[in-house]
Amino acid sequence: MKPVVFRILLLWLLLARFVFGEAMLQYFNTSWAELTRKMPELAEAGYSSLWLPPPTKGSGGLSVGYDLWDRFDLGSKDQRGTVRTRYGTEAELLEMVRVAHRFGIRVYFDNIMNHNAFDVPGYNAYTPIDVYPGFVPEDFHLRRTEDGFYRKWDNTRDWNDAWQVQNLGLADLIDIATEPGGTNYNHGSYEGDTIPKIKFIRHPNNPEYYCYDANGTYVGFGPGNGLTAGYIQANPAAYAERVEDMLNRAARWQL
Missing domain, CATH: 3.30.750.90 (Transcription Regulator spoIIAA)
Structure with a gap:
């Protein structure tokens, strides 16, 4: 066996034990x-x-x-x-x-970031706008009716159209406005209408759902993190979130 081949085989055998x-x-x-x-x-x-x-x-x-x-x-x-x-x-x-x-x-x-269930917040006078905990209608791609209620848009019609894939529905599930930045790109009376994304404290009475204090120091999730509902509510600048921020926080909380 040639020396170079032997050295390659030896190296492979040595490294194989570290391959998982x-x-x-x-x-x-x-x-x-x-x-x-x-x-x-x-x-x-x-x-x-x-x-x-x-x-x-x-x-x-x-x-x-x-x-x-x-x-x-x-x-x-x-x-x-x-x-x-x-x-x-x-x-x-x-x-x-x-x-x-x-x-x-x-x-x-599995972690689902782009949609919730089938219900529509503010669908009629009997449906609360906060039907999904931590969400409001402005967090979704929705059509606003003339009488101020909300409806879902069509499901994606053309999967080769990137805008439709990102801003229309999937299997009639309510679509979350996860697009980057501060604009919801499909919310209003007509398809393609835009609105500013809303930012607020999503869980003011659940300090256990937050892992940082108002100064940005990590304190961990859970009831023992030292945060209180009053503290969360007194620091809106630190705890107000757009919907994508809340989704990221929820993913970290699950970990």
Whole structure:
């Protein structure tokens, strides 16, 4: 064997021990409790990570999680006719993650950033504008009617049209104005009307949903972070957010 070939093979063998190939299992339509029970088998089978559906509350107890309702409800709030999600309670979710980590298995959840469920805030006189916790109509791509109510736009008609993909609907789910900057590019009486994005304190009574104090110091999420509702409300400059800021905060909170 030529020396150069030998050295290449030797280097490859030395580096191979540091190469980690992750075996991910997509595991949907299964309760958190059953996943917990299956964890020893999954680890023994060689899986090192799980890909799971959104853990947050959907539009009802049978929702698979993609019609999001409340990004800060993991199965602990009595809303939409249920406390638990389709997959279980928040306590069961946290136990599943704890057991997975104990077996060296990472857990990845789908995170939906571009839409909520099917309901429209301010659809009529009986539908509140804050029907989705933390959201108002100006956060969505919506048509405003002559009598001041709201309707969804069409679903995307041409998937080769970037503007439609970014500003029209998907499967009749209400589309969030996640476009960069301070302008909502499809809100008003006519398709393509624009409005300034609204900025306000999204969860004034839930300091546990925030992880920074007003000076930008990291204090962590949860009830032990030292923040209070009064403190949040007294510092609007620090805690007022556009919708995309809130979506990013919700993703960090879930972590």
